[in-house]
Amino acid sequence: MAHDSDLPCDGDGRCMICKINPPEEEKITCKTCVTPWHLDCLSARPQTLADAAQWECPDCSSLVSSHAPPSAVASGSEPSDSLIAAIRAIESDASLSDLEKAKRRQKLLSGGSDDGDEPAEEKKEVAGGSSSGSGGGNDVLKLLSGSFNCSFCMQLPERPVTTPCGHNFCLKCFEKWVGQGKRTCAICRTSIPSKMASNPRINSSLVIAIRMAKMTKSNAASGPPKPYYSVLNQNKPDKAYTTERAKKTGKANACSGKIFVTVPPDHFGPILAENDPERGMGVLVGETWEDRLECRQWGAHLPHVAGICGQSDYGAQSVALSGGYEDDEDHGEWFLYTGSGGRDLSGNKRTNKTQSFDQKFDKSNEALRVSCKKGYPVRVVRSHKEKRSAYAPETGVRYDGVYRIEKCWRKPGIQGFKVCRYLFVRCDNDPAPWTSDEIGDRPRPLPNIKELKEATDVTERKSPPSWDYDEEKGCWLWKIPPPDSRKRASTVDAGDGTQTKTVRRKTHIMSVSERLLKEFCCLICHKVMTQPLTTPCAHNFCKSCLQDAFAGQTFIKERNCEGRRTLRAQKNVMKCPSCPNDISEYLQNPQVNRELMSVIESLQRQTKEMEENAVTEEEMLDADVAEEDKVEVQAVNSEANEDIKESDEEEKADAKPSLEANEETKAEANEDVKESEAVAKPSPKVSKKRKAKGVTDNAPNKKVHQETDNMIGADINKDETVNPGPMEAEDMKVGEVGKDAGAKTRSRKG
């Protein structure tokens, strides 16, 4: 269907005729499909400026008349109908493969976002550089870059969202589209539910998929794939115990549990591998727990109700974003946080939505101010209860890395009473869970905060921050040592002098494709999805599982009371199996996410191939593992490993001194043992390779292309024309990012 002599610019902005990347002023954009074309290479150029503004590309102008099926042409006269016609033409072209079709579609739709979009350099590189090679992750990447792109910007979706009709877009592109008043899918024109339009949720499975694909690519260039450590919930031992009384009234009422990490409660910054005797990997960005209590057990955020962990004379170590304060404003890499208090909690309330007095900089609010002045890193967890933020997890509580508080002030809150406000900006060495970036944050200019105009009591940091970016090392670290801990670490230590028994659990290392597949599990059957569906609340299921879950249910409840008059039919509420959202509307016409499906299928093929190849290595690797085990057991000076049962029981008993409690916990410990044994059994399907070595030796020492624009930069540019400035580094070497570097600079033990 392509025009004989004319060709547009490709996804990289390069003219497909002369192969150069023309500057913006030499490009012209089609008013219909918004595809960029190289002016110099066009056979018929627009003559006037007005012409240029109304210019329609050769593809679009010729399509309606000559190529589109008649049904499509007949359907209307508004301009974008020719776009639909074009898409239909592509779809009906039997000479094209599915991949080709997808590419053509994207080409057509490429520029849907009007004003100068920010084509990320790095993305471009990834999207374009997958042509060679057929083995390993390249297939996945090819798939991802070929058919997975956001139809607006033609890049791999950044912060991907999925429409009920099964199409994937960048969050920002989607928001822009919706912001223009559009309420239909840009690909298929299915209407977008208003809830999705006003509150799109990031499809975290896709985030992982894209990031992994990028990793796969960088690995393809530099040696064997790096192992990826799974953070499976089942691998997490020792659920918080529940007392009999609490069981009656619900878990919320009485829970505690072992703290698994060995950091003191007033520890600042990331929780490193050295403080994680359970798994030896520390608390990783993106790790998600079932609830606040489980989050507490891993030390990310200790208070199980309060939003702020901190001491007014010392500083704040962590905060939770849980949607409890309506003034909060979440932009992912930065957010505005509201202090606590100002509420009437009489009557034994935990919380109260209405403010009844001003907040002050005291207690935990003051603690946050101290962290602001000192420039301490503050751990941030986001809870699924934060419903307004696209960055909140769909379920549970997630660790999102460390942020710095750059400013704080007071202002009248939405309810009229003064609230304390804090500007948090991310400064973590690991990328945030919602980006497909491979590297963490870089120093970035502060966003323009409008409300500062009406702010009082503004506090800014005067002295250099304790936690800052080291240009030389290329990572964030303690420039000024953190304050000495004033508390004892909550060790797993028995306290009576006996050596802590470290229960070492086998950390399962998965191949890239395995890991990816894991991300594509149906939330109902927990197997890799077949015919994946994504609900508007961003949960993924097999089509059959979701349909089975509502089998026999009708969308409408007939309310016939015998004999009496018939009541009006009532809509049946159908709750998403993973969250309380009503998805009945979605269920009337759920569409398979075909892009996701093809990625899954490709991964399955690959995993199968890899398994076949791995069989021969298996024995050798097993021997390796045994050897390492020996060494480590000596080092820890404990029996470790085999007697999980014994140590579990002892620890449990020690944690709870009272007699009857002992009975109770013992019984539970046994249950736990069953569970952990089941987990410890290595899955027969997966070869346990390279174990712990991976953690230490495989420190991220990769060359990465620095993405020049990040969302903050973009936001700022839009809002107040500040240059993103200092983040231009290209080909920056990021050796010793994250954990390792942190460990070096902060060698004190907790």
Added chain:
DNA sequence: ATAGCTTGTCAT
């Protein structure tokens, strides 16, 4: 929607 609870931590 809301009442009402455990528990851990802060500050006194």
Added chain:
DNA sequence: ATGACAAGCTAT
């Protein structure tokens, strides 16, 4: 030690 407080959680 003691009281106040906390952005959770479940049953009603």
